[in-house]
Amino acid sequence: MKQLPSYRILENLSKQAKDRHLASLFGDDTNRFEEFNVKLPGLILDYSKQNLTAEDRQSLLNLAEEAKLTEWIEKLFTGEKINHTEGRAAGHTFLRDLADPKAEVSEQWAKMEELVERVHTKQLRGYSGKAITDVVNIGVGGSDLGPLMVTHALKGVRSPLAPELHFVSTLDGKQLQRLLKNLSAETTLFIIASKSFTTIDTLSLAKTAREWVESFSPTQAGTMQHFIGVSTNAPMMQEWGLLPEHQLLFWEWVGGRFSLWSTIGLTIALQQGMQGFKAFLQGAHEIDVHFRTTPFKDNVAVMLGLISVWNINFLNLAGQAILPYDSRLKYLASYLEQLVMESNGKHVSRSGEMIDYRTCPILWGEVGPNAQHAFYQLMHQGTERVMSDFILYAEASGKSERHTFHHHLNIANCLAQSRALMVGKTDDDPNKDYPGGQVSNTLLFDKLDAKHLGMMIALYEHSVFVQSVIWDINPFDQWGVELGKKIALEIFQKIEAKDTEGLDSSTQGILQSIWKTQNEN
Numbered sequence: 012m013k014q015l016p017s018y019r020i021l022e023n024l025s026k027q028a029k030d031r032h033l034a035s036l037f038g039d040d041t042n043r044f045e046e047f048n049v050k051l052p053g054l055i056l057d058y059s060k061q062n063l064t065a066e067d068r069q070s071l072l073n074l075a076e077e078a079k080l081t082e083w084i085e086k087l088f089t090g091e092k093i094n095h096t097e098g099r100a101a102g103h104t105f106l107r108d109l110a111d112p113k114a115e116v117s118e119q120w121a122k123m124e125e126l127v128e129r130v131h132t133k134q135l136r137g138y139s140g141k142a143i144t145d146v147v148n149i150g151v152g153g154s155d156l157g158p159l160m161v162t163h164a165l166k167g168v169r170s171p172l173a174p175e176l177h178f179v180s181t182l183d184g185k186q187l188q189r190l191l192k193n194l195s196a197e198t199t200l201f202i203i204a205s206k207s208f209t210t211i212d213t214l215s216l217a218k219t220a221r222e223w224v225e226s227f228s229p230t231q232a233g234t235m236q237h238f239i240g241v242s243t244n245a246p247m248m249q250e251w252g253l254l255p256e257h258q259l260l261f262w263e264w265v266g267g268r269f270s271l272w273s274t275i276g277l278t279i280a281l282q283q284g285m286q287g288f289k290a291f292l293q294g295a296h297e298i299d300v301h302f303r304t305t306p307f308k309d310n311v312a313v314m315l316g317l318i319s320v321w322n323i324n325f326l327n328l329a330g331q332a333i334l335p336y337d338s339r340l341k342y343l344a345s346y347l348e349q350l351v352m353e354s355n356g357k358h359v360s361r362s363g364e365m366i367d368y369r370t371c372p373i374l375w376g377e378v379g380p381n382a383q384h385a386f387y388q389l390m391h392q393g394t395e396r397v398m399s400d401f402i403l404y405a406e407a408s409g410k411s412e413r414h415t416f417h418h419h420l421n422i423a424n425c426l427a428q429s430r431a432l433m434v435g436k437t438d439d440d441p442n443k444d445y446p447g448g449q450v451s452n453t454l455l456f457d458k459l460d461a462k463h464l465g466m467m468i469a470l471y472e473h474s475v476f477v478q479s480v481i482w483d484i485n486p487f488d489q490w491g492v493e494l495g496k497k498i499a500l501e502i503f504q505k506i507e508a509k510d511t512e513g514l515d516s517s518t519q520g521i522l523q524s525i526w527k528t529q530n531e532n
């Protein structure tokens with residue numbers, strides 16, 4: 012990236028940016044909002060509270076041209092194997108193109124629709140003949156976070172036929188044990204969601220669930236009525252004993268963290284109906300078309316990505332806070348943690364060279380009004396400079412007077428915080444002095460429904476891709492998670508054998524302390 016001419020220009024421009032206060036950009040410029048926002052039907056990205064002038068923006072746009080962003084976007088949409096370390100395309104956008112679906116995708120949509128239908132019409136019955144009332148998604152990472160986030164967000168607009176949904180992901184087993192206490196085996200259906208169908212977390216939980224059903228079910232055939240598999244690994248689903256009509260497939264070209272658009276979205280379809288699930292895909296598809304065809308300056312995903320590059324590489328900000336002013340987006344930050352950090356947490360370029368510039372931000376977040384009472388102190392008066400994304404909805408979630416009251420209170424707090432972070436406040440008492448100058452985006456959506464949620468997620472996906480192109484990294488692999496898994500297996504074998512030989516002294520010491528406590532109790 013450093014070789015790109017605009018990089019040098021941006022480095023110089025950033026010196027001026029560091030010398031000015033963000034609030035000074037507003038000064039007499041009453042038009043700043045008009046100049047620094049991008050609008051699409053259903054949403055506005057206001058980036059006027061970024062420390063960015065029109066000249067800075069122009070150089071960022073030039074940087075995107077020099078990095079050949081247009082060509083990379085085409086490679087993404089035409090299915091080139093841009094995940095070169097795994098020899099795969101990144102085909103999540105194909106799943107959202109409902110007007111021109113791939114044959115294998117249509118086939119799985121039809122199978123998924125049939126399963127949804129059978130649950131909704133109470134034809135899918137357990138070992139005792141009772142209809143399914145509860146569905147438990149067992150999965151981790153991409154096979155958990157997306158569906159969890161979306162179904163929590165859309166709970167208020169679920170199909171009246173939808174079963175109760177539950178999500179289990181942690182291999183410690185406590186989450187599952189607690190849940191099982193409140194469920195009836197007769198009426199519970201488990202979805203084993205795993206792209207690889209080899210993840211120990213998911214397979215160990217699925218085995219526990221199976222033993223639980225087996226302890227009630229009189230027959231093996233009855234037990235298998237309670238399990239559905241969603242994976243790219245058909246042989247492993249077969250080996251697990253899943254019924255053929257209970258096996259949903261997706262493909263290697265769908266990355267784990269992009270898999271909520273595939274059959275991994277089964278819980279979303281169960282909650283929203285197939286039509287609702289397709290509205291979700293449609294929202295994302297509209298953003299795909301926008302991303303592929305809109306000039307960079309008017310392109311929301313491109314601008315989101317370039318603003319992050321400006322903040323991370325030129326203004327040296329390491330943190331990105333995700334602040335939805337809507338409790339329905341409780342799990343958005345967890346979802347984006349995987350999308351952003353598993354994608355761009357990389358330190359080698361596409362050609363395998365170590366890189367010497369910052370790549371991914373450290374992303375975290377919380378529903379805004381709660382976060383105000385938790386970590387906003389750091390943003391107002393700490394020593395770290397961070398960038399924030401405020402997410403707000405124009406439409407209230409209900410029409411009563413109390414709904415309106417709470418909605419107005421929520422909007423006021425969101426706008427107050429982004430303004431306070433921007434302008435700060437000087438005070439003679441340093442304890443009460445706010446430096447301000449903290450930059451933010453505000454993403455304002457008309458409303459929160461399946462379509463607008465699809466739009467938002469696709470925007471973040473593409474903004475991550477834009478950043479990866481500028482940084483010359485592969486955002487679609489995740490080799491960094493493998494080492495820990497391998498060591499976990501080695502330590503697990505040591506624990507089972509009660510042997511610590513060959514382990515480092517910290518690991519030995521902790522294991523011995525655990526065994527001592529266990530022996531004493």
Ligand SMILES: O=P(O)(O)OC[C@H]1O[C@H](O)[C@H](O)[C@@H](O)[C@@H]1O
Binds near residue numbers: 208
């Ligand atoms: O869906 P699975 O194959 O079970 O994988 C679940 C998750 O685990 C892995 O360790 C990866 O880091 C994630 O990208 C993936 O989403």
